[in-house]
Structure formats: C-alpha cells, structure tokens
Amino acid sequence: MSRIAAIHLDDANLPPPTPEIEQERRVAIFDLLEENRFLLPGRDGRAGPDGPYDLSLSIRERRLVVEVKTAEGNPAAEFHLSLGPFRQVVKDYFQICESYFSAVRTLPPSQIETIDMARRGIHDEGARVLIERLEGKAEVDDGTARRLFTLICVLHWR
Numbered sequence: 001m002s003r004i005a006a007i008h009l010d011d012a013n014l015p016p017p018t019p020e021i022e023q024e025r026r027v028a029i030f031d032l033l034e035e036n037r038f039l040l041p042g043r044d045g046r047a048g049p050d051g052p053y054d055l056s057l058s059i060r061e062r063r064l065v066v067e068v069k070t071a072e073g074n075p076a077a078e079f080h081l082s083l084g085p086f087r088q089v090v091k092d093y094f095q096i097c098e099s100y101f102s103a104v105r106t107l108p109p110s111q112i113e114t115i116d117m118a119r120r121g122i123h124d125e126g127a128r129v130l131i132e133r134l135e136g137k138a139e140v141d142d143g144t145a146r147r148l149f150t151l152i153c154v155l156h157w158r
Contacts, residue, residue, distance in 0.1 A: 001051045002039040004144070005071055007032060009151060010058030020101045021154060028150035037141040040068065040077050049076040057148075059083070059155050068138070081133045089126045090156050093149075096122055123149065 007029055011017075017025065038055070040048035049070055056067040064086070068077040096119045103112045127145035130152070134140060140148065 002037055002139075003052050004032060004036050004038045004055050005052035006054040007151070008054070008056040009155060010056060011155060014155070017154065020097070024097070024150055025154045028147045028154075032144065032147040032151075036144040036147070037139070038144055039139040041136070041139060049074075057151055057155060064152060064155075066138075077137065079134070079137050085129050085133060086126065086152060089122060089129055090153050093119070093122045093126060093153055094156075126153070 009025070038051065038053055040051075040053070042048045052071050053076060054069045054071065054073070056065075056069075058065045058067075060080075062083055064079075064081040064083055066077075066079040066081065067075075068079075070076050096115065100112070100115045100119050103115050107115075123146055124142075126149035127142055130145045130149050131140060131142075134145075
C-alpha cells in the first residue's frame with residue numbers, strides 16, 4: 001500500500017520533448033509504476049493517509065509541486081519544494097545526457113559505458129537531493145527517488 005499507483009506530469013506549458021527526453025520519461029514512468037516505495041508519514045500523532053497514491057508533478061512559480069491523492073481521489077498531501085537545490089544537478093544531468101545520447105550514435109561501447117557511469121553518478125546525486133527535500137513529507141527509496149528525479153528533469157526541459 002505504500003506505493004505510487006499512478007503518476008501525472010503537468011507539462012502543458014513545455015515545448016515538445018526530443019525523442020531522447022520522451023524515451024527517458026516513458027522509461028522512468030514505467031519503471032516507477034512497476035516498483036516503488038512511497039509513504040506519507042503520520043503527523044501530530046495521526047497516521048498518514050494510506051496508499052496507494054496518485055502523484056501529480058508540476059513546476060509552478062519556480063517550485064516543484066507534488067500533489068498526492070489517495071486511490072479514491074481524495075487529497076492526501078501537497079508539497080511545494082524549492083528548485084534551487086536541484087538547479088546545478090539538473091543542469092549537470094542534462095549536459096551528461098546530451099553527451100551520452102551523442103556518444104551512443106558515434107562512440108565505441110567502452111566510451112559509452114564511461115559516460116553512462118558518470119550519468120548514473122549525477123542521477124544518484126539528484127535522487128539524494130530529492131530524498132533530502134522530501135524529508136518529513138514523504139518517504140521514498142533510492143530507486144523511487146531516482147525515477148522521480150528523472151521526471152523532475154523532464155519538467156525542466158526547455
């Protein structure tokens with residue numbers, strides 16, 4: 001029950017993504033829905049609302065907005081997280097992804113693997129930042145944080 005059952009991205013005001021970005025998005029959503037851990041902790045001596053949860057992610061007024069609803073559609077929580085702590089790691093992630101996508105087309109596998117290792121390291125850093133930002137609001141495991149970080153990056157796409 002401590003899981004995300006559905007995820008929605010509010011990307012209506014964004015330009016169409018490149019095929020690579022769209023693929024990253026599809027894979028992140030698929031993997032996230034296949035396996036995740038997401039729990040709303042209790043507050044003031046009360047238990048948090050039971051999952052599974054429906055999540056909506058959007059960026060409004062330079063903040064990441066995470067809206068959480070129960071499976072029945074009832075509001076469970078809403079978080080507004082500053083994007084400041086994500087700015088550099090998102091920028092680094094986009095740069096390494098561009099290098100990776102370019103390398104896949106032109107470089108030998110050994111060089112692609114080196115770039116992919118760097119990409120995973122930056123991805124892990126983004127997941128760590130997300131876990132820190134969600135502290136006290138929601139509990140997620142590393143895999144869930146990594147996939148959510150990918151979706152945060154997709155919402156930054158310009």
